[in-house]
Amino acid sequence: MCLSTLLCTALHADTIVLKSGKKHIGRVISENSTSYLFEIDVTDSIKDERRIPKDKVKEIIQESIESKDFKLVASLVPTRDLQPATAYPKRIKITKTFIRKFPNSKHNEKVKKILTTLENEHNTIVNGGIKLDGQLISRQDKEANAYDIDARMLLLDIQRHAAARRYHQALRKWEVLQSDYRNSTSFKSAIPIAKRIIYSYQKTLKSLLDTLDERAAERKSAMSSMSANDRERTELALVEQQRRYAAQIGREKAKSRIKWLTVDTYDKASISHNYRQTTSSLKSIASLSRTKQKELKLAGPSYRDAWMALAKGDLKDAELHLKTLQSLRIPKQYLTPLQTKLKENRAAMQIAIKEAKKNAEAEKSRQNKLNKEAADGVGKNKNGQTQEPKP
Numbered sequence: 001m002c003l004s005t006l007l008c009t010a011l012h013a014d015t016i017v018l019k020s021g022k023k024h025i026g027r028v029i030s031e032n033s034t035s036y037l038f039e040i041d042v043t044d045s046i047k048d049e050r051r052i053p054k055d056k057v058k059e060i061i062q063e064s065i066e067s068k069d070f071k072l073v074a075s076l077v078p079t080r081d082l083q084p085a086t087a088y089p090k091r092i093k094i095t096k097t098f099i100r101k102f103p104n105s106k107h108n109e110k111v112k113k114i115l116t117t118l119e120n121e122h123n124t125i126v127n128g129g130i131k132l133d134g135q136l137i138s139r140q141d142k143e144a145n146a147y148d149i150d151a152r153m154l155l156l157d158i159q160r161h162a163a164a165r166r167y168h169q170a171l172r173k174w175e176v177l178q179s180d181y182r183n184s185t186s187f188k189s190a191i192p193i194a195k196r197i198i199y200s201y202q203k204t205l206k207s208l209l210d211t212l213d214e215r216a217a218e219r220k221s222a223m224s225s226m227s228a229n230d231r232e233r234t235e236l237a238l239v240e241q242q243r244r245y246a247a248q249i250g251r252e253k254a255k256s257r258i259k260w261l262t263v264d265t266y267d268k269a270s271i272s273h274n275y276r277q278t279t280s281s282l283k284s285i286a287s288l289s290r291t292k293q294k295e296l297k298l299a300g301p302s303y304r305d306a307w308m309a310l311a312k313g314d315l316k317d318a319e320l321h322l323k324t325l326q327s328l329r330i331p332k333q334y335l336t337p338l339q340t341k342l343k344e345n346r347a348a349m350q351i352a353i354k355e356a357k358k359n360a361e362a363e364k365s366r367q368n369k370l371n372k373e374a375a376d377g378v379g380k381n382k383n384g385q386t387q388e389p390k391p
Helices: 001-006 065-074 089-101 108-126 137-144 146-165 167-180 186-223 229-256 268-289 302-313 316-330 331-375
Strands: 015-016 023-030 035-041 047-052 057-062 129-133 134-135
Touching: 015 186, 023 047, 065 089, 065 108, 108 129, 108 134, 129 146, 137 146, 137 302, 146 167, 146 186, 146 302, 167 186, 167 268, 186 229, 186 268, 302 316, 302 331, 316 331
Parallel strands: none
Antiparallel strands: 015 023, 015 057, 023 035, 035 047, 129 134
16 A cells, blocks of 8 residues: 555655755646746655745756656665565566666666565565564574564554554553563563553543543534434434444453453543553553563573474474473463474374384394395305205
8 A cells, every 4th residue: 555655656856946046856736827836845754835936946957757766666665564475566566667667777786686675575475484673584484483473573563553543452462462472572672662552541541531521512512503314314323333332342341351442432431441451551560660681581492492393303302392381381372383293293203113113123034034044055046046055
């Protein structure tokens, strides 16, 4: 979606030079017989429209098509973390098109590096890897570090929700991190972040509670000023909305892990519930903040070591690391596959041992037979026929 927006945006930048010597960078939006309407880039994100008389303009330097296209290509990297493989083909096509369109461009060295970056990321992700914290992680490394990587992804989700002020979604992710990934560095890093989120959410909820009666009165007043038909439709829509909301809250309350309910800004019960949660959670956070670094036992290294030991067939070492993971009580979704792999490897080893023992016994029997035949003076000629010993 971001790429589509980017492609639809005019990325060119013209320079308007005034007779006074002052320059403005932006875009000519329109013009009439006496002036230009010019959109000026105040900052990267702030624009300002100005009407500039033509008699004050010395010249307008228009950006070349090549320069415009290069700006588009340069904007394709760096890509965001956790992009799906489908996010890359269009970017790669744009980059290749630039090289084909401008084979002698001074920008081609940079464009080729961008293309290499995009292709490397795409290949990694297509093959089961991911990009996280700006780094590519192969499928194998992702599997070997699944516990830590999933914790890091949760932390990223928390930060993204918090940045968008989706506080209750961020806190739901925090609850999962706190419950399932207490033995990760991401959990420790998330403690001060969660504290800030809870404080911000508490202020929001307090404001909703303080203004609830006033807002409800305003809504009632607005509805009373509607026509009868409009008021009836609005009332029916509100009843249906409340019905769906009640059903959603019912489902959320049935799930024991959901502490943070979805809030309806006109529903005092849900606002009050989450406000109480912020109070109790801040007390819990205060306790977590006092946790010493040495008290944090990391599960990630043991998980990786167990995975590597199983990959190498070192079952004794794998078993030791699995016992450590069991003591840390990591979720079954991580422990069970390793235990299953250990069980499968043991079974395969037993089969291999039995097969080797069977082959050894067969070889021993064959040697005994050959020894017996030699002792009895019976042998085989070169054609494999039995011959009597010479007198």
